[in-house]
Amino acid sequence: MLLVGFAWAILLAGMGFFAPRSLADTNAAGVEIEIISDEGVSVTGDPVTTFLNDIDSAADTKQIDIWARIKNGYAMPDIDSEYTARHESWYASRPDYVNRMVDRSQKYLFHIVEEVEKRNMPTEIALLPMIESAYNPQAYSRSRASGIWQFIPSTGKNYGLEQNWWVDNRRDVTAATDAALNYLQKLHGMFGTWDLALAAYNAGEGTVQRAIDRNRRAGLPTNYQSLRLPPETRNYVPKLQAIKNIVNNPERFGLTIDSIPNRAYFARVTAPKQIDAKLAAQFAEISLEEFSALNPSYNRPVITSNDETHQFLLPTWAAERFTSNLEGYDKPLTSWQTYSAKRGERMDKIAKKFGIHVSQLRNVNNLSNSKKLRSSQPVLVPAAYSAQSDLGAANLKANEPTTELDESVPSLSSPIIHKVRRGETLHALAEKYDVDVNTLVKINRLKSTKVKAGQVIRLNTQGIETKNNEILAPHKNKKYQTNSRIKNRKSKSHQFETRSHIRLK
Numbered sequence: 001m002l003l004v005g006f007a008w009a010i011l012l013a014g015m016g017f018f019a020p021r022s023l024a025d026t027n028a029a030g031v032e033i034e035i036i037s038d039e040g041v042s043v044t045g046d047p048v049t050t051f052l053n054d055i056d057s058a059a060d061t062k063q064i065d066i067w068a069r070i071k072n073g074y075a076m077p078d079i080d081s082e083y084t085a086r087h088e089s090w091y092a093s094r095p096d097y098v099n100r101m102v103d104r105s106q107k108y109l110f111h112i113v114e115e116v117e118k119r120n121m122p123t124e125i126a127l128l129p130m131i132e133s134a135y136n137p138q139a140y141s142r143s144r145a146s147g148i149w150q151f152i153p154s155t156g157k158n159y160g161l162e163q164n165w166w167v168d169n170r171r172d173v174t175a176a177t178d179a180a181l182n183y184l185q186k187l188h189g190m191f192g193t194w195d196l197a198l199a200a201y202n203a204g205e206g207t208v209q210r211a212i213d214r215n216r217r218a219g220l221p222t223n224y225q226s227l228r229l230p231p232e233t234r235n236y237v238p239k240l241q242a243i244k245n246i247v248n249n250p251e252r253f254g255l256t257i258d259s260i261p262n263r264a265y266f267a268r269v270t271a272p273k274q275i276d277a278k279l280a281a282q283f284a285e286i287s288l289e290e291f292s293a294l295n296p297s298y299n300r301p302v303i304t305s306n307d308e309t310h311q312f313l314l315p316t317w318a319a320e321r322f323t324s325n326l327e328g329y330d331k332p333l334t335s336w337q338t339y340s341a342k343r344g345e346r347m348d349k350i351a352k353k354f355g356i357h358v359s360q361l362r363n364v365n366n367l368s369n370s371k372k373l374r375s376s377q378p379v380l381v382p383a384a385y386s387a388q389s390d391l392g393a394a395n396l397k398a399n400e401p402t403t404e405l406d407e408s409v410p411s412l413s414s415p416i417i418h419k420v421r422r423g424e425t426l427h428a429l430a431e432k433y434d435v436d437v438n439t440l441v442k443i444n445r446l447k448s449t450k451v452k453a454g455q456v457i458r459l460n461t462q463g464i465e466t467k468n469n470e471i472l473a474p475h476k477n478k479k480y481q482t483n484s485r486i487k488n489r490k491s492k493s494h495q496f497e498t499r500s501h502i503r504l505k
Contacts, residue, residue: 065259065260065261065262066109066110066113066260066261066262067247067257067259067260068262069113069123069262070109070113070123070124070126070127070247071123071247071248072123073113073116073117073122073123074122074123074124074244075121075122075123075124075194076122076124076194076195076244077195078241078244079195079224079225079237079238079241081225081238083234083235083238083239084238084241084242084245086238087235087238087239087241087242087243088242088245088246088253090242091242091243091246091253091255092246092253092254092255095254095255095256097134098246098255098257099258100134101130101134101135102257102258102260103258104134104135104136104293105129105130105135105260106258106260106265107173107265107266107293107294108129108135108137108148108173108177108265109126109260110260110261110262110263110264110265111173111174111177111264111265111266112126112129112177113126115177115178115181116181119181119185121181121184121185122194124194124240124244125181125184125194127240127243127244127247128149128180128198128201128240129148129149130240130243131236131239131240131243132148132149132150133147133148133149133150135148136148137171137173137293137296138171138296145170146168146170146171147168147170147171147172147173147176147296148171148173148176148177149170149176149177149179149180151170151176151179151180153170155183156169156170156176156179159179159180159182159183160175160179161175161176161179165299165300165377165378166298166299166300166304167297167298167299168297168299169297170297171296171297172295172296172297173294173296173313174313175297180201183201184197184198184201187200187201187205190205190209191205191208191212193223193224195223195224195237196208196212196223196224198236198237198240199224199227199229199233199236199237202232202233202236203229203230203232203233203236207229207230207233208227208229208233211227211228211229212227214228215227215228224237264316265315265316266294266313266314266315266316267313267314267315267316267319268311268312268313269311269312269313269314269319269322269323270309270310270311271303271309271310271311271312271326272309272326272333273304273305273307273308273309273310274302274303274304274305274333274334275302275303275333275334276301276302276303276333276334276335276336277291277292277295277298277301277302277303278301279333279334280303280312280322282325283321283322283325283326283329284314284315284318284319284321284322284325285318285321285325286314286315286318290315291314294312294313294314294315295312295313299366300336300364300365300380301336301364301380302334302335302336302380304334332383334383335382335383336380336381336382336383337380337381337382337383338378338379338380338381339354339378339379339380339381340376340378340379341373341376341377341378341379342373342376343373343374343375343376344372344373345372345373346371346372347361347362347367347370347371347372347373348371350379350381353381354381354382355382356381356382361379361381364380365379365380367379418456418457419454419455419456419457420451420452420453420454420455420456420457421453422453423453424451424453425449425451426440426441426446426449426450426451426457427449429451429457437449440457440458443458444457444458
């Protein structure tokens with residue numbers, strides 16, 4: 001079954017769009033592209049800056065500042081220890097680190113504070129991702145913990161966080177927050193205090209319970225500071241205390257913490273069953289990086305669901321734009337398909353079959369550098385388009401592809417162009433893209449072979465009529481650079497017009 005439509009850059013694949021990965025794009029023909037540069041009018045700028053600059057003036061700062069709300073909800077006893085002082089000094093000596101951490105938290109803090117307060121938990125809990133992951137949703141530890149709450153695979157599964165070929169919901173900000181708060185509430189019920197609950201969150205309930213039993217047998221106190229715990233766990237609660245103290249009075253430590261509005265940064269939107277992450281970002285008129293930061297759980301450049309529709313997150317001001325642009329779009333929404341690769345199949349042959357570079361194939365699918373696949377598995381490849389293209393719900397489970405797909409190489413029917421860089425010559429371009437130099441002169445109607453920086457050169461010959469009215473045959477070029485343009489006049493608050501130079505790989 002086919003995944004049809006557009007572009008990605010998800011891989012991350014982070015990431016995105018997706019895990020600690022770089023993101024890739026595709027054109028409408030299913031050929032993967034890499035964004036080289038953007039020019040034109042930027043409409044959204046920096047979404048976080050827009051968010052911060054759009055704070056309504058009000059006399060009561062508690063109404064507009066999330067930090068005031070957090071401080072009002074502190075409910076854990078303070079820990080004054082040498083561990084706390086040590087961590088205070090560490091953060092105070094790294095203002096850039098603190099600033100980056102606070103920057104990232106701006107997208108997520110309001111939601112987490114809301115969820116913490118709904119459960120009548122201490123608002124210090126909303127600061128916990130600062131010591132777990134520095135609020136980086138792509139954080140991944142040596143113990144295989146992932147996401148802002150740093151769930152290891154087994155605990156994530158125990159709390160309903162799906163992890164498969166398509167998604168890792170340990171990185172899903174809302175799902176992981178719900179799971180983390182459920183887990184912390186359970187631990188609080190087991191141990192009776194929040195500092196012991198936090199210690200168990202870090203080291204596991206078994207480790208904390210054994211430490212309590214050991215002290216109890218020895219007639220010693222069983223509070224957090226009296227227990228013999230692993231070094232990391234003994235530092236865990238004091239580290240949170242240090243963050244709490246810094247939030248309380250940053251000037252005391254020579255730090256500045258920017259104000260964050262006390263209102264939602266993101267909203268949920270309903271999306272079709274399948275859509276390329278890059279296309280979704282363009283519909284919302286935000287960058288792919290911004291989209292990935294709010295939807296970091298996706299492992300692939302395409303977002304897909306077993307249901308007819310599903311939801312993802314967008315900045316509050318982008319949700320309406322997404323819906324409006326989606327309604328007016330009549331082309332395929334995806335540009336990928338799954339291919340059922342067999343054990344031992346050579347990756348270079350798969351790449352050649354679908355017109356994609358081997359390195360790109362590995363990147364999109366998170367494959368090793370091995371020349372052959374070590375096991376049968378689904379592989380994401382550029383789609384060969386069909387009106388009935390669909391991944392199919394049965395194809396969504398990891399390692400369970402059910403349909404062998406059309407293996408033809410996608411055709412490149414749209415104009416494929418290259419913007420000449422300084423020092424490049426037409427002969428060099430012809431050699432680079434395996435095109436005859438005279439053909440380039442003809443299809444570009446050049447008077448000579450001389451070109452200059454900034455000049456746009458058409459590379460493919462499909463359907464191009466020359467001066468002599470002859471139709472030139474298409475060439476199988478290796479890499480191209482092309483222009484894409486998106487225009488939206490529906491938005492009342494912004495007019496959107498961008499041009500991107502992109503390289504097909």
